[in-house]
């Protein structure tokens with residue numbers, strides 16, 4: 036029976052046999068956006084992990100992904116009229132989409148055995164191929180009630196809960212791959228959450244007792260480093276996962292050598308980033324600027340740069356996919372072909388495709404919240420995690436200025452984004468934006484779509500006219516939604532941070548807000564208003580030919596480069612095949 040995307044009880048051994056015969060790269064990530072119906076992702080990190088797997092299938096690169104089953108999902112966002120966020124569990128049924136695997140492994144956490152089972156999700160390539168995804172699950176009868184919940188809530192619970200999850204992901208993941216018979220040639224840690232996998236490998240590769248001379252370490256650190264790769268996504272020290280050793284000892288005594296971890300991961304706290312850095316031969320940041328920052332942040336380590344990319348087929352709307360299929364066939368697997376899109380595709384066809392995508396967004400916005408948008412007016416889109424450094428309120432710095440802009444040349448806004456349940460600042464931002472929406476009623480039409488997810492992202496990045504990003508420099512490691520917009524010919528208007536430092540050619544692929552210096556809210560807001568007033572809105576209204584040239588610039592210069600296929604080829608040539 037060929038592997039299918041439908042789940043359910045089937046004879047799992049033959050299905051697995053199709054995957055284990057080949058040497059694979061094990062890709063570990065706390066979150067992976069496998070598909071919209073499986074809400075086991077919180078945002079950019081998970082979407083990138085999903086795009087990584089989707090590109091690997093297209094390229095025939097054998098990976099096996101490891102993550103937690105996260106049965107309760109991240110959360111479903113509700114918003115009341117004041118913009119107060121409510122959080123409901125967003126459960127999914129692994130039975131529906133994945134195959135239960137018969138294997139179980141045991142771990143020791145807090146001095147007791149915790150059993151870990153697994154599900155196999157088969158990620159199908161669009162044309163050919165498939166990639167195995169192993170989802171770890173502690174919801175087993177053998178476990179105590181509290182341990183059954185370890186793999187339930189993505190990023191849920193307290194510090195102890197988080198560390199338990201990371202023990203299951205890292206240590207449990209290595210043991211599960213072994214139990215299933217996978218042949219792993221290398222490991223890739225997507226962010227530090229899975230760094231304990233390298234601690235387990237130290238044990239796997241440890242010298243036998245009779246080989247170790249008195250006073251010498253039994254651990255073969257170089258051997259582990261040789262098979263480990265680490266991608267950091269965190270440009271600030273405060274954002275790194277850290278656990279006090281008192282907690283580490285309580286949960287991990289008996290599972291790992293705490294003294295050895297102190298030497299590798301910092302003496303004060305178990306710093307998961309340091310642990311991953313110490314045990315990985317290849318380390319990279321997710322854009323050039325981010326790699327530079329990381330090299331300063333982690334002296335003594337070399338952090339390479341592999342700039343992120345979006346998966347072409349996933350993020351291109353049907354209207355543009357039809358155009359590309361006709362004029363640049365093969366673009367899905369060789370997105371470089373899009374460099375030719377400007378000469379092959381007529382301006383009218385580009386504009387018509389965009390109008391189709393815009394109308395679908397307008398219809399959906401009306402269905403979801405009864406806001407009526409006008410297809411004749413430009414739509415500015417902003418959607419991402421609602422948190423302070425992303426500055427979703429920068430556009431609202433001066434409502435007076437915004438009203439004046441809209442009087443001169445009307446525009447509309449579509450906004451979306453979740454705040455992490457414990458990010459009170461992020462939640463306050465959502466409320467503040469709703470306050471601004473009320474104050475601007477009658478002057479600017481604004482829709483805030485609740486529960487941002489992959490499907491809404493697909494609609495928005497294609498259906499708006501301008502994709503806005505206003506992070507506080509230099510905190511945006513990469514950012515990816517602007518790349519998704521590029522596949523749909525939507526120009527990016529953004530602060531010069533993350534990938535946009537590489538992607539921005541002023542007036543050709545989009546526009547920059549501010550310069551290259553540290554962000555100042557006031558100056559950035561002034562720059563944003565001036566850019567809209569002097570350049571972006573006048574071009575939209577008065578010079579359609581130039582506007583379409585920028586749309587084509589986004590496709591030819593950015594979609595052709597900032598895609599997951601280029602990213603994966605870089606991992607293959609720089610990281611995996613050392």
Ligand SMILES: *Cc1c(COP(=O)(O)O)cnc(C)c1O
Pocket residue numbers: 077078079080082418419420487488489492493513514515516517519
């Ligand atoms: C792409 C995406 C993100 C990340 O967007 P950024 O611009 O990198 O912040 C977050 N959530 C969803 C659902 C996405 O599709």
